Each structure stands twice: as structure tokens, then as C-alpha cells.
Amino acid sequence: xxxxxxxxxxxxxxxxxxxxxxxxxxxxxxxxxxxxxxxxxxxxxxxxxxxxx
Numbered sequence: 219x220x221x222x223x224x225x226x227x228x229x230x231x232x233x234x235x236x237x238x239x240x241x242x243x244x245x246x247x248x249x250x251x252x253x254x255x256x257x258x259x260x261x262x263x264x265x266x267x268x269x270x271x
Contacts, residue, residue: 219253219260226250 229238229250238250 219256222250222253223257226254 226238230236238247238254240248240251242248
């Protein structure tokens with residue numbers, strides 16, 4: 219998923235700040251949306267683990 223991050227960033231730039239949607243008809247956009255959601259979840263879990271130490 220982290221490998222998709224540069225492509226997700228480019229998608230957002232190309233679409234005037236619009237984030238990829240899980241509801242899109244474009245399979246690639248949906249893939250980006252799920253990858254972005256997973257990356258956000260992993261970041262939140264890592265931050266929670268660091269704060270719990």
C-alpha cells in the first residue's frame with residue numbers, strides 16, 4: 219500500500235484536491251481509496267501505540 223502513496227498523491231493533485239472515492243466507477247480510484255484508508259488506519263495505530271508507551 220505504501221507503494222501506491224505517490225500515485226494517490228498525484229491523483230489528488232490531478233483532481234483538484236479531491237480524494238479517491240470508494241464509491242467511484244473507476245476501479246483504480248477505488249483501489250486508491252482503500253489503500254489510503256488502510257494507510258490512515260496503520261498511521262493511527264502506530265501513533266496510538268507510541269502514545270501508550
